[in-house]
Amino acid sequence: MAHDQLDVLTAFLYGVMKEQVFSVIPEGVNLDTSYFDPCLYIKTSDGHCVLVLVDVEDVLVTGSSLELITRNKNDLKTRFEMTDSGKCAFVLGIELLDGEGGSVTLCQRHYVDDILKRFGMEECKAVASPVDVSSRLMSSSTASKIDVPFREAVGALMHLTTAKRPDIAYAVSFVSRFMKIPQEEHWVAVKRIFRYL
Known part of the structure; x- marks a missing residue:
């Protein structure tokens, strides 16, 4: 599946808007808005x-279809001033790898x-799971907070x-319970998640 990236030039205006404006895809582009995400447009042919x-x-x-992609890119470029970055390697910080x-x-x-x-x-050193099932983490209101970037x-x-x-959702959710006063064993649990990655 081909995936190309475009960048709209002057997408931001420099003036302050006094009213709220909602934009939609211009008429003639012939793309349907996805029911699931208003930022996703779909066309079948x-x-x-x-x-x-x-x-x-x-x-x-x-x-x-590469032909359909090219046709839609060209259609968008006639309506908006944009640069064509070609094949997309990253989108929103996520790398796209062709398989x-x-x-x-x-x-x-x-x-x-x-x-x-x-x-x-x-x-x-890597570990096979994000949680040490033998550890029992507890919070203590009397313990002193350790000086590590736990929340970050x-x-x-x-x-x-x-x-x-x-x-890693369960493990991260579990350690997030100790944000108020993290202790050494909580930091060890966070580092275990890092080791799992």
Whole structure:
């Protein structure tokens, strides 16, 4: 499946708007708005499909027919001033990897590498699961808070969970319970999630 990226020039106006404005795809573009997401537009033709995903000024065009993709890109470029970045490698921070038979895999390896580096875990020893089932984490209102970037680490893991890694959702949800006064064993649990990644 081909996937190209376009960037709309001057998508932002420099004036302050006094009223709320909702925009829709211009007439003549012949794309249907997705029922599930108002930023996704769909067109089918001769058994093929093209998807146009819009995020502010960035546009991702993908589909089952290269001819249909090219036709829709050209149609958009006649209506808007935009640059054609060609094949899309990243969208919203997620890497797109081409697979066999036209499949596309979404990969956040760069994000994982960045957060491991940010928290000093890039050389950590890998583990097979994100949770140590033998540990019993408890919170204590009398314990003193440790000086580690616990909240930042849990926030980075939450972002990863919602974007691409549901396999760590339970572990991240569990450690997030200890945000108020994190203790050493809670930090160890967060580092285990990093080791699992």
